[in-house]
Amino acid sequence: MPFAVYALGLAVFAQGTSEFMLSGLVSDIAADLQVSIPAAGLLTSAFAVGMIAGAPLMALFSRSWPRRRALLFFLCVFGAVHVVGALTPHYGVLLATRVVGALANAGFWAVALVTAVSLVGPGARARATAVVVGGVTVACVAGVPAGAVLGGHLGWRSAFWAVALVCVPAAVVIARTIPGGRRSAPASAGTELRALTGPRLLLTLLTSALVQGATFCAFSYVEPLATRVTGLGQGWVPVLLALFGLGSFIGVTITGRVVDARPVALTAGGLALLAVGWAVFALTAGSPVATVLLVLVQGMLAFGTGTALMSWVFRLAADAPTLSGSFATSAFNVGAALGPWLGGLAIDAGFGFRSPLWVSALLMVLALGTGWTVLGTRRSTGRSRDGVPAVR
Template structure:
């Protein structure tokens, strides 16, 4: 894999830390800004909504911009938003900061996903995606738990300042590692924007986007509200939240790494194995959540299965969107974040039910079930390797 691909992953690490870090900070934010934990959880959905809107919007705007300049601009905007978020004492202002940061991340990820596929041979998109998403999974292993510890010791604002600081080496990596003339998002010589947007009418593309969104909704439903399960249900101390996040992140890194080697040729096998296991795992986690050893073991397993299945489906989005070379990354980003927006909202609604803190885990299981019910009758489409259709 080429070096510039790993440098892009460094930037994704900084941004992914911010995307996931609220899972360990919600109780602190809720207390400091005088809102409920459920209300604080909407910050995750606000970030996801910003990415849903921002992915196609920013990718469309950046079609004719130099790749390095657009990537650098998005990182700098992301940095500025975290400085503002760290300084605010208003929850609505923090929501606005999260949306604005999401727009910048969406633009960056959409351009980076497209750029990544131009750096490797056409049949290595899954491997390239695995390297890029390793930035996100490493964020869940190191960045998010580290942010949780930092938040526990110094308050949630310190974590926002830390993310802003992480953006600085990311900017250096982009400037030094992405050649100005080699990687461009120019649409010159390629299909028109209208033609690329028309790809969204293709049933195969819409199917894999829907499945990717549903699986990611399940992931975020359980992950966002993991902290109360660790402390209240399992009865562990606050620092064990970081341990659980490390385990989830380690599992996700393992899952996306293994799936990255299989997703190009054997997507049907990855989905057929990880999907049913994931369906069993979320209810099992809910039932065994009061047993710390079982809880922590299942958190690792669910991280691995969630990212193995999710990354495979997103790889399929890139294949099915081959007729949209500058917009394919935005379609994959939008699919991921439709799920990231819906999942926490559904999960938050379960907190006031009889199952309480375990509601999000049951919601995750239900979402995986929906995805599998949709996928089963269309498994022939998903099981295909590279898309062989001629772009419409």
């Protein structure tokens, strides 16, 4: 695996830490900037919305740039807005930095995914994707808890400074390892967009969004589930979050090594096991042993299956080399925004803190339907209906 791919993973680690770290800093930000906690919570929502809209927009904006220039531009903007966020005394400015940071993050993700795939041979594309996505899982394991600890001891602004600081070595390594030559002339935007409208690809993106929706629906409410249903103490919450991140890291690592050889079997199996797993979790959430075990297992299955679905996007969108990564990124973040909202609706409706797990199971039933349609639409000639070679 080229070292440049790991440099992309480091940058994604910094950006993933920023995306999720506010969950542990909301109260401090609200108190410091003299806004309500819901207003502080909007900082996370603004980031998610910026990611959804920003991925295709930023990919179109930078599609003719050399990839090294695009990556460095987005990463430097991302680091700079965190410096501004760490310095500003104004909520409005901080909110604006979250939107701009999300746009830069989305642009980086879109280019990084395509770049990682282009740096390796066809047999290692899923592994390269897993390394990049693995940056998010490492952020869940180490970056987010570290940001919370740092913010608790030195104030929330220190976490913003830390994210900006991690961007520096990532930018240096990217500048030295990513090829700097001009890209071959890309297809027109219209040609790429038409390539992204194939029914099989759209169903793959929908499946990816449903899987991530199920994941973040459950993940967002781990704290009340653990403390009010399972009966674990508050001190167990960071442990559970770290276990979820560890499982995610294991999942993307395993998937990256095996999915290129057996993409259909691994993806189909992951979808089925996730659906069963969320239902079992809902039924056994009162057991501490089951909760600890299933947090690890579901994290592994969720991010492993999500990585496999990303590899399907690149396989099906071969004629959209500059925009495929942006659509995969948007699908991921649609799920990340939709899942917590649906879980919150279930809780507000009075169904209790187990209900997000049942919502996750329902979302996975839908994902099974769309996913099996994707995996099953192969002609006997060995080619899919989108003209993509069929694989086992």
